[in-house]
Amino acid sequence: MISHAAAALRNKKISSVELTEECLRRIERFNPALNAFVTVTGDRARARASALDAELAMGRDRGPLHGIPVALKDLVYTKGVRTTAGSKLFADFVPDCDATIVSMLEQAGAVVVGKTGLHELAYGITSNNPHFGTVRNPWDPERIPGGSSGGSGAAVVAGMAFMAIGSDTGGSIRIPASFCGCAGLKPTYGRVSKYGVFPLGFSLDHIGPLAPTVRDCAITLNAIAGHDPRDPTTSKRPVENYCPEQPSLRGVRIGRPENCYYAPLDPEVAQAIENALKKAAELGAEILPVRVPDVDELNAIARVILLAEAAAALEPHASRREDIGSDVLALLDQGRVLPATAYIQAQRLRRMFIRDFSRVWERVDFLAAPTTPTPAPRIGQSRISIAGVEQDVRLATTRLVRGVNALGVPALSLPCGLTAGGLPVGLQLIGPAFCERTLLEIGAALEDALSLPKRAPQY
Amino acid sequence: MTDWKQIALALGVHENEAELNKTLEPLARLEEQFRPLISRLAPGSEPALTATPLMEDIGE
Numbered sequence: 001m002i003s004h005a006a007a008a009l010r011n012k013k014i015s016s017v018e019l020t021e022e023c024l025r026r027i028e029r030f031n032p033a034l035n036a037f038v039t040v041t042g043d044r045a046r047a048r049a050s051a052l053d054a055e056l057a058m059g060r061d062r063g064p065l066h067g068i069p070v071a072l073k074d075l076v077y078t079k080g081v082r083t084t085a086g087s088k089l090f091a092d093f094v095p096d097c098d099a100t101i102v103s104m105l106e107q108a109g110a111v112v113v114g115k116t117g118l119h120e121l122a123y124g125i126t127s128n129n130p131h132f133g134t135v136r137n138p139w140d141p142e143r144i145p146g147g148s149s150g151g152s153g154a155a156v157v158a159g160m161a162f163m164a165i166g167s168d169t170g171g172s173i174r175i176p177a178s179f180c181g182c183a184g185l186k187p188t189y190g191r192v193s194k195y196g197v198f199p200l201g202f203s204l205d206h207i208g209p210l211a212p213t214v215r216d217c218a219i220t221l222n223a224i225a226g227h228d229p230r231d232p233t234t235s236k237r238p239v240e241n242y243c244p245e246q247p248s249l250r251g252v253r254i255g256r257p258e259n260c261y262y263a264p265l266d267p268e269v270a271q272a273i274e275n276a277l278k279k280a281a282e283l284g285a286e287i288l289p290v291r292v293p294d295v296d297e298l299n300a301i302a303r304v305i306l307l308a309e310a311a312a313a314l315e316p317h318a319s320r321r322e323d324i325g326s327d328v329l330a331l332l333d334q335g336r337v338l339p340a341t342a343y344i345q346a347q348r349l350r351r352m353f354i355r356d357f358s359r360v361w362e363r364v365d366f367l368a369a370p371t372t373p374t375p376a377p378r379i380g381q382s383r384i385s386i387a388g389v390e391q392d393v394r395l396a397t398t399r400l401v402r403g404v405n406a407l408g409v410p411a412l413s414l415p416c417g418l419t420a421g422g423l424p425v426g427l428q429l430i431g432p433a434f435c436e437r438t439l440l441e442i443g444a445a446l447e448d449a450l451s452l453p454k455r456a457p458q459y
Numbered sequence: 460m461t462d463w464k465q466i467a468l469a470l471g472v473h474e475n476e477a478e479l480n481k482t483l484e485p486l487a488r489l490e491e492q493f494r495p496l497i498s499r500l501a502p503g504s505e506p507a508l509t510a511t512p513l514m515e516d517i518g519e
Contacts, residue, residue, distance in 0.1 A: 203507070300492040330482040333474075337466045337486070345497050347506030352499070354507065 001454065002162050002216045006064045009056065016049035016056070016067025016111060019162075023069040023113050027160045030459065033141060035133045036154035038074045039082055040114040045069065049111045064219045064243075066109030071161035073149050074115035075122055076207075077196035078102055085198040086118040086148075088131045088323040099196025100231065101165060101207055101224045108223035116151030116164050122200045123310060123328045124148055125175050125397045126379070130325040134379055137179060138456035139423055143376040146176035146397070152210045153180035158459040163211040163220050169201045170306060171371075171401030173208050174413040178371035178426025181415045181456065183443070184210040185217040188433045189408030190235035192221075193228035201309040203233075203347075204302065204405040212454040214414055214443040218242040221436060240437045247445035250284030254429075254442075255364030260295040261400055264387035266374040272417030272425035273370050279449050280368070285442075290364050293356040298403035301353065304338065304346035305406065311335025350406050357407050361432040366442065371413040371426030372397055400428065409433050412443045415452045422457070460490060 008014045024042050031037050052067045072078065075085040077095035079102075084090045102112070117135045119127045127135035127150025135150040137143040138158045145154045149166030153176030156164050166173040168186040177184025185208045192207045199205055209220035221242045228234045256262070256277060262270070281287050311318075311332050318336070321329060360367065373386050377393050384393050404411045409432055416427035427446075431439045463483040474482060
């Protein structure tokens, strides 16, 4: 965990060089099987860690990320380092600038050890990448890690990095967090700059951390939140200290949606979620049944917006059909044929749903729901049976997460249990816009109480 | 319902017929879900904008 490593660095029990070497050793050992990294920046990382050790020795302390090895999803621009977006289209693209979040992480003292694998163009949930290979789940290498930030999820639970940045357009941080058994935060739209990150859905894209713990996510958010003049969608609202100081659930009103989110669910997922809610109640939270706007309708709206925005974002490359995988190409083609009126209507409906959803926060402080209705599916599985109902894996996996992107509100996924087969189950906490400080606080309180493994077995 | 295939052909989305049907089939299901929602829009309903963060954009 970042806080433990940070303390050890300051107590001189370990150096940044040693932490970095350990992560690089783990990458060398485990990456051939997991394929979590597309690019490893070992030499750069070693040099940077050495410089950061020297800084700390001279009394310059950049804060809790100082000297901490981290990874970046390979759609985040890194100056001088290939950034592929998991696509053959960008297989040789080397940016001439860093994304704003890279500059901010480096300013905070992070050491980038490499770029993590993803679903092609971040447009999918399996991370079965036809160009860069299949990313595998450290809990069971025959299963997907989720996506699109699958490499980031796999990297943190295999101890290859203390935190990995992901992006989330329809659940792409929270899904791998759920399937890989780590924490993942999708901040409020506008809280973190997207400048220098390959776009997929302009109005749906969010950048955030995946990490072993909620506190690690908070430490990261402290480093990357804030207005960016280069990203006009970022908020000028002041940044808070997001690190939980006294995590508590006492008096917190947690809504358990009674009309959405809880059916159909895999029975073991349902049980793990109920256990987590029971634990939250024992810790003083009030669990309240609440009706919410129809999430399946909101998903339909979000899908129309994403189809259109992704088709626009990738239109300059649309002619290179042979360089795009079949699943992504199908989605891009669907987006191309959608009329402009559908997109506008979807954006009008989106506003209506944002208003309707804002009324939920008058009754409860947060919503609790499963992140995914099942544990990680098997690699190559396209259909899944949930409580006896056959469903498309992509639609089922995004069903409980996609709508939140259209609302722009923050959501946190944290592990809440394991199935009998040893697969992680994720709990999703959703709150009103810019509530990250309290969201992370209650997440940390619940995480402490649930006391689940922070790494996959054998890692 | 929309004839997605005709639109796709007009736009030059060239695939063999079986591939095209497979590609467009999810759109027909999406349209079934999406189209009824449009009737709920009031005439003055504005689209959500993204030039500013969403929640600030609508003053909430």
